[in-house]
Amino acid sequence: MKKLSVILTLVLFAASGFASDRTNEIGRLKAASTVLDEIMAAPDKGIPEEIIGSAKCIAVVPSMLKGGLVVGGAYGKGVASCRTEKGWSAPAFFSVEGGSFGLQIGGQAVDLVMIIMNDSGMRNLLASKFKLGADASVAAGPVGRHAEGMTDWKMRAQVLTYSRARGAFAGLTLNGAVIRQHKDDTRAFYGRMVPFRTLLMGELPPPMPTDAEPWIATLSKYAPVTAAPAAPAAAEQTEVKPVATEAPKQ
Numbered sequence: 563m564k565k566l567s568v569i570l571t572l573v574l575f576a577a578s579g580f581a582s583d584r585t586n587e588i589g590r591l592k593a594a595s596t597v598l599d600e601i602m603a604a605p606d607k608g609i610p611e612e613i614i615g616s617a618k619c620i621a622v623v624p625s626m627l628k629g630g631l632v633v634g635g636a637y638g639k640g641v642a643s644c645r646t647e648k649g650w651s652a653p654a655f656f657s658v659e660g661g662s663f664g665l666q667i668g669g670q671a672v673d674l675v676m677i678i679m680n681d682s683g684m685r686n687l688l689a690s691k692f693k694l695g696a697d698a699s700v701a702a703g704p705v706g707r708h709a710e711g712m713t714d715w716k717m718r719a720q721v722l723t724y725s726r727a728r729g730a731f732a733g734l735t736l737n738g739a740v741i742r743q744h745k746d747d748t749r750a751f752y753g754r755m756v757p758f759r760t761l762l763m764g765e766l767p768p769p770m771p772t773d774a775e776p777w778i779a780t781l782s783k784y785a786p787v788t789a790a791p792a793a794p795a796a797a798e799q800t801e802v803k804p805v806a807t808e809a810p811k812q
Contacts (some may be wrong), residue, residue, distance in 0.1 A: 580618070583750035590747075590772045591653060594641050595780040597673045602784050607731050609677065609724060610706055613805050617689055619644035619678035620760065621741075623658055625671040634659070639744055643781055644684060646764030650781045653774050654761040655747035657683060658739050671733035672727040675736070677703060683720030687741070689760035694721060695737035701732055 573605030583757035598620075602608045614620070619642055640654045659676070678684055686698040694700040703722030743758040751771070760766060770778070 565691075571572075576746040586738075587747055587751040590624060590639065590655070591641055591777045594622035595674065595777050597622050597624050598780050598784065599673065601673075601724070601731055604731060605708055608705070609675065610704060611784075613677055613679070613703065613722065615637065616679070617643055617677045617785055618680060620781060621656070621676040621678070621687075623676075624697070625743040626658065626674045636739065639747065640779065641675075641676070642687065642762065643778065644678070644687070644762040645785075649787045650778050650785075652761045652766040652770050653751075653777055654742055654758050655744045655751060656758075657744045658741050660739050672725045674736075675726075677722040677724075677725040678720065679722060681779070682719055686720065688749075688759045688762055691740065691742040691803055693807040694723075694733060694739045694741065700736055705731065738794060765766060 581615055602614070602806040621640055621642035623638040623640030626636055626640075637657070639655065639657050641655055641686040643650045643653055645651075663697045683698050689697075692698055698720045698725055701719035703724050705724070723734045723736045724731065745755060748761075749755050751773075752766075756766060
């Protein structure tokens, strides 16, 4: 009886721990949505519409902790989704650590936004582990309502990075940071391990968890995914009968 009681206690403890972990991931999704909403609501200080509107993938790390002065490391956990033919993919949980940062003030937390701009950057993200600046080129993203007339941001980098700290929002120089799938957070949210590629390619079997819907709705608001135009229906072919003509009189 005593052994059974101990086993039940351990089971209940594990279940409560799982629920707590999942609550953390739900909170991270909400925080990431709030970061995007607040950044895009700032007049003339958000991510240009042309950039976020053409993003292949979007990743947000709420409250990433930075250490050191001028140059230093960092650690944070975030969430990412990619465009698919059906819309934005299910959220994929990841961690980012290490790297060097431009314009860094030691000890503060920042909100980090990464915009993956092309297929090469997306392939690196799908690998579930890559290093910014080595596996994928990275640059500080331009800020403003529109990116027209700015530098060739489409060609410069696979990943554009932004940070927000103490209300200030700007492009962030971020090199050497390693991004990898956070397997424990993935298990906590989905109840099982789901590969990064499966999530980001939109291959998660339906239904998508309802707790992910606010995050997906936020992405769709600023970067709507338009459905591919339907193929035109084949025109009905009608038999064209030759018009009888009267033979000329001899």
